[in-house]
Amino acid sequence: MAPRNYPDEIDVFTVPHSRMKELVNIYTQKVQCINFRDGREVVSLLHDLGTTLYEFKSHESIENIFIMDQLKNRLKQHQIHNSAVCDCHNDNRLADVLHLVRTGTKVREQGVVERLTFCQELQRAFDEFVTNFLTHMEEEEQVFQPLLVEYFEYDELKILKDIVLKEHEYV
Numbered sequence: 001m002a003p004r005n006y007p008d009e010i011d012v013f014t015v016p017h018s019r020m021k022e023l024v025n026i027y028t029q030k031v032q033c034i035n036f037r038d039g040r041e042v043v044s045l046l047h048d049l050g051t052t053l054y055e056f057k058s059h060e061s062i063e064n065i066f067i068m069d070q071l072k073n074r075l076k077q078h079q080i081h082n083s084a085v086c087d088c089h090n091d092n093r094l095a096d097v098l099h100l101v102r103t104g105t106k107v108r109e110q111g112v113v114e115r116l117t118f119c120q121e122l123q124r125a126f127d128e129f130v131t132n133f134l135t136h137m138e139e140e141e142q143v144f145q146p147l148l149v150e151y152f153e154y155d156e157l158k159i160l161k162d163i164v165l166k167e168h169e170y171v
């Protein structure tokens with residue numbers, strides 16, 4: 001879908017998503033190139049990846065509280081139920097990858113074959129998460145942002161964007 005452009009001051013998704021996409025690119029590369037023979041390197045990557053996954057999770061929480069709940073309420077006032085808005089964070093694969101990262105620190109003591117199996121599982125889970133996450137962010141930009149513009153006043157969206165950036169600690 002061709003991107004629709006909205007004035008920066010009311011575009012609540014593009015700035016946080018730029019950061020999310022940058023992290024996705026960095027960790028896609030790191031996870032694909034992981035050296036499963038080196039237990040210490042795997043554990044170090046798991047540590048960094050864990051921190052990054054919590055940043056994704058925090059992004060999701062901020063959106064739930066400050067965007068999706070507000071949008072759901074506003075649509076409700078107009079007697080509109082939009083299941084995409086209601087379920088938008090219920091089907092990402094973040095929890096699967098987080099679980100692997102949490103349980104993966106024991107790989108340091110494991111043999112190479114077990115570590116290889118774990119790394120392959122991690123690569124698969126992270127790939128699935130990334131595919132899902134990129135599609136999800138596109139939906140937010142292409143479907144939810146227009147809904148916000150339709151149902152919120154311009155000044156409300158300016159305030160909302162300021163809050164979203166502050167909550168992400170970008171300002």
Ligand code: FEO
Pocket residue numbers: 013017059060063089136137140
């Ligand atoms: Fe912006 Fe729900 O990820």
